[in-house]
Amino acid sequence: MPKIEFSQQLIVAVVFVLLFGGLSLFLPGFFHLENMIALLQSVAILGILGLGMAVIVIGRGVDLSMIAALAIPSALTLQLATSGVSPVLAVAAGFALAAAFGAVNGWLIAYAEVPPLFATLASGLFLAGMGQAWFFSIESVPLPDALEGLRVLGRGQTAGLPNSVLLLLIMSVLVWIYLRKLKLGAFTYAMGDNPRGARMAGLPVRPMVVLQYMMSAMIAAFAGLIMASSVGSMSTRIFNSTWIYDVILVVVLGGIGLSGGRGGVTNVLIGTALIGTLLNGLTIMDVSFPVQNLVKGFVLLAAIVIDSIANPRNEETAQQGDI
């Protein structure tokens, strides 16, 4: 009996083609260049977050604090600029906060050996709480005129593509270079595949973990600046929303196994495109937000089930607290 390659990437690609084809045929107004651009734009930030999450998940971790890292550092930047700090310094302070936060996450996971699920769940609450309690008096911090220069991140177009979509592409290339061309990327895959084996082989596993979480936090902070410039304000309330599940959805749906060591940038882009198509179709069909959440929840569940079949846990290397 010939063996059929059971690849999640293939399944998702087929689902995507079917969904996209079906919507193009049956939903008037879907298959228009204009709508395609809107579709990409609506998921660009999600895609960028997905790239950060992908690096973590490939290294066998998970970062539930990404939305806190998206909201608080960027809101801090806006707040500082509003209070008269120079724009450059304000942006630097935001990224410094994100880097420090990522380093704390990495330290907790690599050195204190707290499972990433719990470490980032708690640290995200901590950062969001700290921001909401100490930094900001109201949850929505408006983009001040001093940061008008940042508007190009989230608004406007270059060569017919919205800038946020371009930034997604640029970030994709950067993360692709990191994962596929740099030694660090190879280390990440090795760690994800077998953390203890990677350590035995002499890889600097602990510093790598710290680096990965710093990367995801800074990618999230960057996504936060894009979002702030796009909407005109940063709402720290976004931490209370379901965004983090959307990010995990993009990563898992694209076929990056939660058990680590598999997948890449292409998977994130496929996952993002699929979610974008789904959400765009549902919006055009005028389906309400709660029902959209219902559909997303169902798709996430299906993706996790497929993931656990396609990428079974490696009993030899699995640890308590892995997801």
Place this chain on the structure above:
Amino acid sequence: MKNLMKSLLLGATLLAAPHAMAKEITEPFREGYIASLKGKTVAFLPGAMAMDLAIGWLGALKSELEPQGVNIIVRDPNFSVQAGAQAFTQLLAEKPDVIVVHNPDVTTYAKLIKQAEAQGILIVQVNMSSLTPSTAYVGVDWVEMGAIQAQHVVDACGGKGKIAIVQGDLTAAASAYTMSGINAVLANNAGIEVVSNQSAGWQSDKAKSITQTVLKQHPDLCGVIGFWDNMDTGTAAAVDEAGLRDQVYVATSGGGETRAACDMVSSGAYDLNVVYNVPNQGANLASTIKYLLSAGIKPGQISGQMYTTLTPVTSANAGDEGVCWTMKQ
């Protein structure tokens, strides 16, 4: 000499008499009033403290009630419905005299409100009411709100055209009742077609992506009705980015905070922001509480509404003094 002294004394007494008599007329109410307020506890349970509305209400409650010796406690569920219900349950055990509650939707706190009033705690609902009545409701008449917004949009569209609606949480009073106000107006305007009616869950990024998609589908859209200015920064950003500011009439509503309301109307981001003056609402809340406590009202004895006056803010009056209020940072 003795007689002289006597008559002087008499004269002095007579002169002094009116004063002495005036001192005897005591103001009959204030002692009871002071006693009825002093040492009372008012608990404030908003949807979250970190927004212009709650900050404005609390500011007014404090400035009006604290000088009377009223103790104000705040429970901040920070946009979490579960945390709010938990805080409410906890308050039942703490037994404050009054709870000022801002319902996240029309049902979640319904039982708790009933329970609290049964325990003798006065419940004053603010701005978003529950389906369960309580001693008082102070806030917006959302049906009127929807009607005002819809009428403006219908007029701007010239009675026919496509409009979109961006709601908050569907089960919140501010969404459900506003919708019925809008529907009532639209029923008389068959030329208006609602091409999209979605919930953005009070989130600005969601409002933006919905509006963006709708605008791509319907480039001839003539109006959008949004349900809260804090969320509709996203709605306005989408309209602006599509270059359709002149064509699409953006209507929203909110608490009238300068930066969230008047500035956004002046800049042209919103064409209309129907505002409820939050400091006035706060003063209404405080007055209601003063009245209830000094009258010795017990829960269940009365139930009444105090609807807030709504002011449509357009470019014509956005710059006028007193239309908006400014939150201290």
